[in-house]
Amino acid sequence: MALTIRKFCSLLLLIGAVFVTLLVTGPLRAQEDDQSKYDAFGKFLDTYRSENNTPAMSAVIVKDQQIVWEGYFGTYDDEGDFPTLPETTYSIASVTKPIAATAILAESLAGLVDLDTLMAADADWAEFCAYFKTTPIPFMGGGEDRHGNVIAPVDCDKPTTLGQMLDMRANGDAYVYNPIAFARIDRVILGAGGRDLRAIVRDRVADPAGMRNVALGWRDPEAGDALRHIAEPHHVVEGRIVKQAFADDDFRAAAGIKASPRAVAAFDIAYDRGLLFPPAMRKRILEDIEVGPLGDYRAGWFLEDWRGKRLMWHSGKDDTRYSALYLKVPEEQLTLIVLANTESIWKDGASVVKVDVAANPIAARFLGDFASE
Structure with a gap:
């Protein structure tokens, strides 16, 4: 009987050890799998950047309201001396629209x-x-x-x-x-x-979201280091990368913000946490609007249903200078933000009446790798 009890206790200890091992190695293996996906996606972006003659590209992935991956590729000057860093900023072009629209909605709730x-x-x-x-x-x-x-x-x-x-x-x-x-x-x-739109966006979105070193146009007195760290714009001419002059447009609801992906991610996180306007407004976009086969546009966002999931997104293109992609899969609390100092992220051919973000190769790769079926 004593031997049987001893064996039984040993068996319990063995089962416990296996259970603890599974508890430890399971999450570690999942983390390793995630890291492998992030590494592969980073290599894809860097290859895409190189093949499209783009000096600088920056990207972040947000999951469950925190940045889980960042990638900074190339150099952001015409001499190739300055490596792309987290503080490198870009003109985000039309990605300004969801930020400005959110600020205007918040201003309306305040009765202004x-x-x-x-x-x-x-x-x-x-x-x-x-x-x-x-x-x-x-x-x-x-x-x-x-x-x-x-x-x-x-x-x-x-x-x-x-x-x-x-x-x-x-x-x-x-x-x-x-x-x-x-x-x-x-x-x-x-x-x-x-009020002036710059003041509205600063008070209703940029400051509450903690968007640091963001220029709301060239004349923003509170731009911080955004203009000092801006990636120089480039355009590919007959296969050569040619430095371009900065656009002289200031700030409108349609465009004008200069920011890093981290700053846009700060907006994204604050938006999803309900810090900028009540959840009911976000619900209206996510659940209360029926999106047809051509997609829709509401409150500064392109909307479409992809494989049973609602997508919210915006692209940006500052002709011959910059481009951007901001893509959200709200059901999975998953976001991609990519910025570049050429047009390469979003080139040509997008329709003004049909929404199809997966036509973009970066968006298609991201959705395929990270959005569950």
Whole structure:
């Protein structure tokens, strides 16, 4: 009997040891698998950067409201002397839109902006709209995208409101991505007696989110080190990487922010934590909107359903200078932010009436590697 008890106790100890080993090695193995995926994704981005003649590229992945991976590739000057670092900043171009839209919604909740304000509060709106409707710009004069989808012309007779403009409804009831009209938003707010847009974004988003060293346009007096660390813009001309002049546009709701991926990630984390506006507003975008086969645009975000998951995203392209991708998989609390100092992240061919982020090779690789089926 004593031997049997001894064997039984030994068996219990062995089972316990195996159990503890599984508890320890299971998470370690999962971490190793994750790290392997991150390493492979980093190599993919660096190869993509090199193949597309891009001097500098920076990226972060956010998971469960914290940065879990960062990658900084190449050099950010024309001489190749300065390696890309976490503090390297870029023009994020149209990725400005979800940040500005969030700030405007927060300002409206404070009673300082009325989303029912008409775009006509901009004294030049009627003249601006009438002129641009006569141009060959597809999202102003109308036409078709490369898939044959109809692009409605901007509707100058429609009493478009500020809230509708945040949803890209200047061309009618269905969304048409119209960045030129969106860029008039700051004039509308000022025309209705509201605050300067830079002050709104700084007070409602940048400061509460802890976005450090961010320039809200070239003339931002609180830019910190953002302009000192900015990656020089480049463009590929006949196979050669050519340094470009900085754009002289300042800050609009449509574009103008200069930031690092970490700063955009700070916005992303604050957005998901409900620090910028109530969760009900975020729920409206994530759950209460039915997205059709062409996708949609709401509150500064492109929306689409990919393999049963709602995606929120925005691209950015500062012609011949910079590009950006900001992609969220909210159901999995998963985000990718990639910035570059050429157009390489988002080149050409995107439709203004059809949403398809997976057409972008970086987005497709990220979703395939990290978004569960």
